[in-house]
Amino acid sequence: MTRQTIECHLSALPHFRALSDDVIARIAQGCRMRTWRKLECIFSANETARAFFAVVEGSVRIYRANVDGRDQILHHLRVGQSFAEAAVLNFGSYPADARAMESPTVLLEIPREHVLGLLREDHRIAAAMVGSLSRWILVLADRVEELSIASVGVRLARHLLRLPATSICDELTIVLPGSKKDLAEHLSIAPETLSRLLRVWRERGILESQGRSILLRDPRVLEAIADGVDDVRSADSPCP
Amino acid sequence: MTRQTIECHLSALPHFRALSDDVIARIAQGCRMRTWRKLECIFSANETARAFFAVVEGSVRIYRANVDGRDQILHHLRVGQSFAEAAVLNFGSYPADARAMESPTVLLEIPREHVLGLLREDHRIAAAMVGSLSRWILVLADRVEELSIASVGVRLARHLLRLPATSICDELTIVLPGSKKDLAEHLSIAPETLSRLLRVWRERGILESQGRSILLRDPRVLEAIADGVDDVRSADSPCP
DNA sequence: CGGTGCGTTGACATTTCTCAACTGTTGTGG
DNA sequence: CCACAACAGTTGAGAAATGTCAACGCACCG
Numbered sequence: 349m350t351r352q353t354i355e356c357h358l359s360a361l362p363h364f365r366a367l368s369d370d371v372i373a374r375i376a377q378g379c380r381m382r383t384w385r386k387l388e389c390i391f392s393a394n395e396t397a398r399a400f401f402a403v404v405e406g407s408v409r410i411y412r413a414n415v416d417g418r419d420q421i422l423h424h425l426r427v428g429q430s431f432a433e434a435a436v437l438n439f440g441s442y443p444a445d446a447r448a449m450e451s452p453t454v455l456l457e458i459p460r461e462h463v464l465g466l467l468r469e470d471h472r473i474a475a476a477m478v479g480s481l482s483r484w485i486l487v488l489a490d491r492v493e494e495l496s497i498a499s500v501g502v503r504l505a506r507h508l509l510r511l512p513a514t515s516i517c518d519e520l521t522i523v524l525p526g527s528k529k530d531l532a533e534h535l536s537i538a539p540e541t542l543s544r545l546l547r548v549w550r551e552r553g554i555l556e557s558q559g560r561s562i563l564l565r566d567p568r569v570l571e572a573i574a575d576g577v578d579d580v581r582s583a584d585s586p587c588p
Numbered sequence: 589m590t591r592q593t594i595e596c597h598l599s600a601l602p603h604f605r606a607l608s609d610d611v612i613a614r615i616a617q618g619c620r621m622r623t624w625r626k627l628e629c630i631f632s633a634n635e636t637a638r639a640f641f642a643v644v645e646g647s648v649r650i651y652r653a654n655v656d657g658r659d660q661i662l663h664h665l666r667v668g669q670s671f672a673e674a675a676v677l678n679f680g681s682y683p684a685d686a687r688a689m690e691s692p693t694v695l696l697e698i699p700r701e702h703v704l705g706l707l708r709e710d711h712r713i714a715a716a717m718v719g720s721l722s723r724w725i726l727v728l729a730d731r732v733e734e735l736s737i738a739s740v741g742v743r744l745a746r747h748l749l750r751l752p753a754t755s756i757c758d759e760l761t762i763v764l765p766g767s768k769k770d771l772a773e774h775l776s777i778a779p780e781t782l783s784r785l786l787r788v789w790r791e792r793g794i795l796e797s798q799g800r801s802i803l804l805r806d807p808r809v810l811e812a813i814a815d816g817v818d819d820v821r822s823a824d825s826p827c828p
Numbered sequence: 829c830g831g832t833g834c835g836t837t838g839a840c841a842t843t844t845c846t847c848a849a850c851t852g853t854t855g856t857g858g
Numbered sequence: 859c860c861a862c863a864a865c866a867g868t869t870g871a872g873a874a875a876t877g878t879c880a881a882c883g884c885a886c887c888g
Contacts, residue, residue, distance in 0.1 A: 412733050414816070420732075420733055420736045420737075422729060422732060422733075433722075434721070434726065437719070437722050438719055438722030438723065438726075439722065439726060443726060444729065467711065467714065467715060467718070468711045469711070471708045471709075471711060471714060474707065474714035474715075474718065475707065475714075477718060478677050478678065478707070478717060478718060478721065479677075479678055481718065481721035481722060481725060482673075482674040482677050482678030482679065482721060483678065484725050485674040485725060485728065486674065486678075486679060486683060488725065488728035488729060488731075488732060489662060489684065489728060491732050492662060492728060492731050492732055492735060493652050493660055493662075495732060495735040496660045496735055496776040497660075498843090498876090499843085500843080500844070527866065527867090528866075528867070529865090529866060529867080536735075536736040536737075536738065537844080537845090538844070538845055538846080539866080539868095540844090540845075540846085540867090540868080540869080541843090541845075542867095543867065543868055543869080544844095544868085547868080547869090576654070738844090738845085738875090739875085740875080740876070767835090768834080768835070769833090769834065769835080777876080777877090778876070778878080779834085779835075780835090780836080780876090780877075780878085781876060781877075782835095783836055783837080784836085784837085784876095787836085787837090
């Protein structure tokens, strides 16, 4: 029963999807499911990496604790995403902290020894792991690009446009994965700045925001902002 | 002759070091060496990823071209480092641009088809590739953390302390891998700000800089700055 | 010898942060 | 079930950090 559940969750992972049932079954053998409560620590930085994880329920935050108390959020993981593969396959220890963000948060735990063994035996598993790692590289490279943009407006616009959204006749509805404070932290900006920015855009009719849901009334303008068109001048001077 | 040279360079790569000679020989079979001149393009973003590379001579810059002409440097690669593994193994196309930064820049080119084939045949090669990818993840995660630090002073201090340095009785000598303009671009700050920051530190006796070499007279103070100790106050108020 | 681009400096504009106050919501314990 | 505490979110005012623009010296290269 549990075993079958594990197999089911495993094969739902993006890079394990292509694996045949027997391969999945072999991976499932060494795995187990564990549950955390909100804000509980999953692992800490520098701790020995004994396993990597996949989110089955709830969500997880990967962050680096800073001296001044302002943590830097590296990622926010949701159902169907895996993390800490690289720590397990290479580093030996976790390079960041992870904690559950909901109660309950259920994770599939794939122990280090188990993966390393399978990696040697089956090239299809190796290929799957290579896929997982590659995806992380792309995500991180995007993140580097995002953070290296000086203008906060551009940063926010880009980020919003990348979030999953539902479109209804030219308008997009986005539901933030966390609080606005989290979003600010993710973008490395002050919460006040985020609030003000949203207000300005609201006043310009670009969007509306109620709690965690944001309605993009005019996605095109936001795209223009994301492309670096100066937010201020675009409002007054139509064509100088 | 050339073949032997290729094998030699291959086995010098960090994650290929552990591979036995016969495995190296098999990898070498499909590789070739190519030379670029300074500023020549090695590949562009979105181009089909036909191969990944290792630097044999010279250096390479990986960057993303921005609309406003201000490119974001993702990495600066030097002899013995490999790049674009993830593009070849997963994405299908390169996610960024690469160009040679010196004349001549010699690269070892490992074609996509060749790696993919070997990956299936030999788990030791798969393990080596997994290692390469994992290392990239760590580098990128560090970069994200670096860029998410608000204070430019802290950012610069951290970066300098991570650069390879030679130590002579409590003093460290650092030779920058590129121009100061490059450094500024890498840290996402204005060149003027970098110049001013170095001047302030020079006036405080923390360091001296002549061209591309920086002499850290007092690495401890720089470490304190890197740890977030406020640069300004630490100079005047000894113990309030 | 002239051109090109880096590095530096100054003056100034702008962005973003910080601090402080206030509101509304949520959750908790009595 | 209510009172209270804790915290997200908003707003304002002022401070601080950083970018922009302009000018200049200097080295390097053709």
